Amino acid sequence: MDKENYDFPDKDGRFGDFGGKYVSETLISALDQLEETYNKIKKDKAFLKEVKNDLETFVGRPSPLYFAQRWTENLGGAKIYLKREDLNHTGAHKINNTVGQVLLAKKMGKKRIIAETGAGQHGVATAAVAARHGLECVIFMGEEDIERQSPNVYRMKLLGAKVCAVDSGTKTLKDAMNEAMRDWVTNVDDTHYIIGSVAGPHPYPQIVRDFNSIVGIELKDQAREVFGRYPDKIIACVGGGSNAMGIFYPFLKDNSVDLIGVEAGGSGVKSGKHAAPLSDGSVGVLHGMKTYLMQDDGGQILSTHSVSAGLDYPGVGPEHSYLRDSGRVVYESATDDEALDGFHDLTKTEGIMPALETAHALAFAKKIAPNLDKEEIIVVNLSGRGDKDMANVAKVEGLSL
Amino acid sequence: MNNIEKVFESLKKNNRKALITYSVAGDPDLDSSEKIIRNFISSGVDIIEVGVPFSDPMAEGPSIQLGHERALKNNISLPNILDMCSKIKNDFPKTPIVLMGYMNNFLSLKDNLFKELKKNKIDGLIIVDLPYVESEEFLKKLNEEGIDLIRLISPTTTNERIRKILTSSSGYLYYISLKGVTGSDLKVSDELEKRVSEIKNQTNLPVVVGFGIKDAETAKKMSVCSDGVVVGSKLVDEISKHSLYKDNLLKENLMSIIGELREGIS
Secondary structure, eight states, X not given: OOGGGOOOSOTTSEETTEEEEEOOHHHHHHHHHHHHHHHHHTTOHHHHHHHHHHIIIIIOOSOOEEEOHHHHHHHTSSEEEEEEGGGSGGGBTHHHHHHHHHHHHHHTTOXXXXXXXXXXXXXXXXXXXXXXXXXXXXXXXXXXXXXXXXXXXXXXXXXXXXXXXXXXXXXXXXXXXXXXXXXXXXXTTTEEEOOOSSOSSTTHHHHHHHHHTHHHHHHHHHHHHHTSSOOSEEEEEOSSOHHHHHHHGGGTTOTTSEEEEEEEEETOGGGSOSBOHHHHOEEEEETEEEEEEOBOTTXXXXXXXXXXXXXXXXXOOHHHHXXXXXXXXXXXXXXXXXXXXXXXXXXXXXXXXXOXXXXXXXXXXXXXXXXXXXXXXXXXXXXXBSGGGHHHHHHHTTOOO | OOHHHHHHHHHHHTTOOEEEEEEETTSSOHHHHHHHHHHHHHXXXXXXXXXXXXXXXXXXXXXHHHHHHHHHHTTOOHHHHHHXXXXXXXXXXTSOEEEEEOXXXXXXXXXXXXXXXXXXXXXXXXXXXXXXXXXXXXXXXXXXXXXXXXXXXXXTOOHHHHHHHHHTOOSOEEEEOSSSOTTOOXXXXXXXXXXXXXXXXXXXXXXXXXXXXXXXXXXXXXXXXXXXXXXXXXXXXXXXXXXXXXXXXXXXXXXXXXXXXXXXXX
């Protein structure tokens, strides 16, 4: 990879061979309109000022860089810092994107917002911005996820969103995305679809990355100030991959920084019961993009397994596929058990309860930190808080609340 | 002249319009879907669209989604479907068979796809999630084997885009009647008819209309302004009511739907 000239996506919406716009003809004009509007306003000072203002006063940015001192001491190796996206309004990095996209929607004159959600974090972040701007909001969520993330379902309803249960296919995130696409194709004139990850057809992977890259941009400043240099390693969990792309992107050209994405290993990558397409998948086309997928020989998408609803997705953003093949980012996986262990570790030693998604990144940090020099610095993107997961963790561990 | 061209030429000569059916391969099982298609052809259907079931059929409404799900329960794969089509073609060589599905299933055969399609006498492909901009390489390989890539045009396609699409189209053009998924409620409007005639004015290719055509009256209206109609959800719905094709009632009901539509449009 020519790191100096990294300039993706190209004009066709591709990251190397990945990405593109594989959607039905009816959606092409909406995607073209979105692309055109985004290209026009992404350098517009007034628009950027509006986004910045919302990030500061509505989201609460910048998010702090926190030293996990006790956890570091317990592990006895590299210093672990946490980029505290869990402290954002609505409790995760997802709001960085929805704050920007809702303003885009308004610029395009759209009156209605739809979104898919897995863990519910993106649904809540979308419902919150829709409420703030007085827009109608419909969230699509798989029936299985509604069950495992019920507090977030109620939060969305309180925020005035309509939550549509999706009972087709595997009843999880991918099916919610199918259903959102079906709604969009039907209501394309007045509706903007806020995709919540760096996935889907162009220009979504770019837009969602750009809005989330505030995380990496802040980290650069904070790292210079706190360490006087960039961290040695940055670790983030990867489902669709938006929090990872957000923190990685500003560092892609900084070769001294190792970038590590952690996929959901479920019961173990070798068991086949996981959601780790970059570790154990093959290239295909789904949800408008060419990317690594979990699929069978006939091209049918496989059902995935992860303890965390937000990572339970058979695909991954196309830019991650490119970064994997180019070798700039290394992709690992953490199992359900390792993630639960990371969840408890951080909660007990630092008083911070992470989302189960985030716990996958923590699990990998825990694995490598003890073997690294004490002078090395790891930053984990603490992408979300774990309150939403309490009932699910209790259930997995055989407790009733 | 290929099969599709011949069909439309003969229809034109007789001042008739094309009746095109869509059913899902393997729904409710592979044998039954083969029998269903054979009966469609015997009842005077002009072109057969064979749905290739996909785990994530994003453009389909509930009826056809369920059809895909039923077919996938039988582990239907593209090679099975090609085999079925080849058998049908042996008996009905002149009736065009067009596979309609999603990119990921076609990609599963990799570079063998094009030869396999040719070998099994497939006349055309409709790939729902392969829009014009992504199709260049794929189109080239299909054309080398003499297979048509049937293009979709929707109510949101701009005139500029239509012109581009027309430069690399063959077979026929499929006009999506509405903004929505398959099987939605179609309201026939002057605007819809105007749009179809606008497209017809720009091309010599036949233009057929699909999505939401469920009864003889709508089929008739749509056939007046176009070169034919595609009926899918209505048939798949009927198939869903019967578990297996040995059910004679299904055969009777499907034939009566086809009969009414045929009467409506010709």
